Amino acid sequence: MTTFYVDVVIVGAGPAGATCGISYLHHGGDRVLVIDSSDLQQVRVGEHVSPSLLDILGYLHMDTDALKQECFHPNYGKTSYWGSHLASLHDSLFTTVGTTFNVDRDAFDLALLKTLIDRGGNVLPRCSKLSVNQTENNGWHLIAHHASQGKIHVMANYLIDATGRSAVISRQLGIERKKLDRLVAVGCFLETDQTTQPMEQVLETCEQGWWYSAALTPQQTVLTWFSDADLVSQYQWQKPNNWCRLLGQAPQLCKRLKDATAKRLWVRPANSQISINRQPEYFIAVGDAAAAFDPVSSMGLGFAVSSGCFAGKALMASQQNTNSLAFDTYRDDVQRNFIHYCHLKSEVYKREKRWPTSAFWSRRHTLKDTSTNYL
Ligand SMILES: Cc1cc2nc3c(=O)[nH]c(=O)nc-3n(C[C@H](O)[C@H](O)[C@H](O)COP(=O)(O)OP(=O)(O)OC[C@H]3O[C@@H](n4cnc5c(N)ncnc54)[C@H](O)[C@@H]3O)c2cc1C
Known part of the structure; x- marks a missing residue:
């Protein structure tokens, strides 16, 4: 039986979890462990991103020129037949400025994990049957089964849910998610x-x-x-x-x-969803586990990286007692982002008016489905 003692344990080694670990180390953090249920060889989907993603990675002192060369391919425009059988050309349905990119997800996700490891973080794939408990002193105790090491224990001060849309950890902790569509x-x-x-x-x-x-x-x-x-x-x-x-x-x-x-x-x-009720102390969700966006927005990867970056900084502020509101500020920011997104999404879906009686489109044209009254 192996026990890991760390400051921060991140569950989920996707872009959000990896960036959170990098950001935590970048802001002076030390012992961070990322665990994942997969062998990191899974099929990854979602590739269209805005150039602002590179700014965040640059802020974390990653070599953005090398990244651009290895994983970012310029996108030569999007043609959409949305609302009409006639083509319209633009970079993205949500934004109209800047050249966008298609990311090679395998290369990108692994580049983030490699950076994390190079900077002193640890990554442990193939950990299944995870269970989580908050200890009496508000720390975290995780038990998992590792493919070759068998049962492992992790003792940590902070717990991060970066498990993507499934938000496995948030669900185990009883945190409610509001799903806006299916x-x-x-x-x-x-x-x-x-x-x-x-x-x-x-x-x-x-x-x-x-x-x-x-x-x-x-x-x-x-x-x-x-x-x-x-x-x-x-x-x-x-x-x-x-x-x-x-x-x-x-x-x-x-x-x-x-x-x-x-x-x-x-x-x-691919539904839109957000975590809504009170969350335990010393816990934070990042990326899709915190808020997940309709792929028409091309916002998922950008949010995974920006929320991971913001959360890593908030972790350090909490650990050093320099900002007692760091986690609240982070969660408010996630919610504000999501409300803004809901308005944009509603506008985009309303542009398609050709099938007013179809189940799919009429659900998106009713205020209830897209409004932020859910929050
Ligand atoms: C069809 C589709 C198309 C998309 N297109 C785009 C696009 O064009 N542009 C864009 O920006 N976004 C797009 N997205 C969204 C984007 O893929 C996600 O927002 C992004 O991958 C989120 O990153 P993440 O790190 O939060 O989660 P993920 O990338 O889902 O990573 C989660 C990690 O957690 C691990 N995990 C899950 N459960 C457990 C567990 N129980 N224990 C341990 N580990 C666990 C997984 O193995 C995985 O490694 C698309 C999504 C879909 C579904």
């Missing part, structure tokens, strides 16, 4: 012919959802269908034949991807 993604990676593949993104709406395609490399494109979980289940769109038939409703994408070969379909939750 959006899910059913997607796959396509192999394409490099001679006919422009490096672009395409959005195309249909009666019960929307399609998104992005060229990741000249040979690989990700193609994803977004709709509500109940509709996916009703029409069985997670089945390859049904998914392919549905693509027939998106003429622009069909035309562009007619020679592509599909790999296996995957399904991911």
Whole structure:
């Protein structure tokens, strides 16, 4: 049996968890351990980001020129058929300024973890069956099963939930999440012919959802269908034949991807949600575990990195007793961000008016679904 004694334990080694660890060390922190249930080889989705992400990484003294070269590919524009069958061209539906990038997620996530390790942090993948308890002196005791070490214990002063949309730790602690919709993604990676593949993104709406395609490399494109979980289940769109038939409703994408070969379909939750009730002391959630955004916004990765950075600084302020309100300020900021996002999202969905009676669009056109009254 192994016991780790650390100042901060971060559960989840995605961009939010890794950045939180880097930020904590950057602001003078010391003993930080990141644990993850996976072997870090999982399929990662979500790649379109704004250039401001690089500013945050620069602030944390990461080599942004090297990162840009290794993992950030300039995006040559997004074509959307959203609200009309006519194309409109822009960098993003949410922002209109600056060149955006497509990130190579495998390379990016691993670059963050490598930085964390180079700066003295520890990363322990393959830890399953996690249980969490707050001790009498407000510290944290975690028990997990490690693939080769067996049962492990972690004693920590601070606990960070960076487990993504599943928010596993927050749920174990009884923290309520408000889900604003039931959006899910059913997607796959396509192999394409490099001679006919422009490096672009395409959005195309249909009666019960929307399609998104992005060229990741000249040979690989990700193609994803977004709709509500109940509709996916009703029409069985997670089945390859049904998914392919549905693509027939998106003429622009069909035309562009007619020679592509599909790999296996995957399904991911893509709903908007936020943690709302009081949270225990010495605990903070970052990234999707704190607030998760509709992928149409391309805000998820930026928020994962910025919330991780902000949380790392707040941890240090709390540890050194320099700002007793650091965690409250952080949570208020997350909530403000989310409220602003809700307004933008509502505006974007209202731009599609062609199917007023469809379940998918009418849910998004009613005030209740998109308003911030939920918070
Ligand atoms: C289909 C789709 C498309 C998207 N497109 C974009 C986009 O274009 N642009 C954008 O900015 N964002 C996009 N996003 C959102 C983006 O992917 C996420 O916001 C981002 O990955 C969040 O990072 P994170 O570190 O919070 O969580 P994650 O990246 O989900 O990482 C969570 C980590 O926690 C680990 N974990 C989970 N459970 C446990 C557990 N019980 N114990 C230990 N470890 C655990 C996981 O293995 C994982 O390593 C998209 C999301 C989806 C679903």
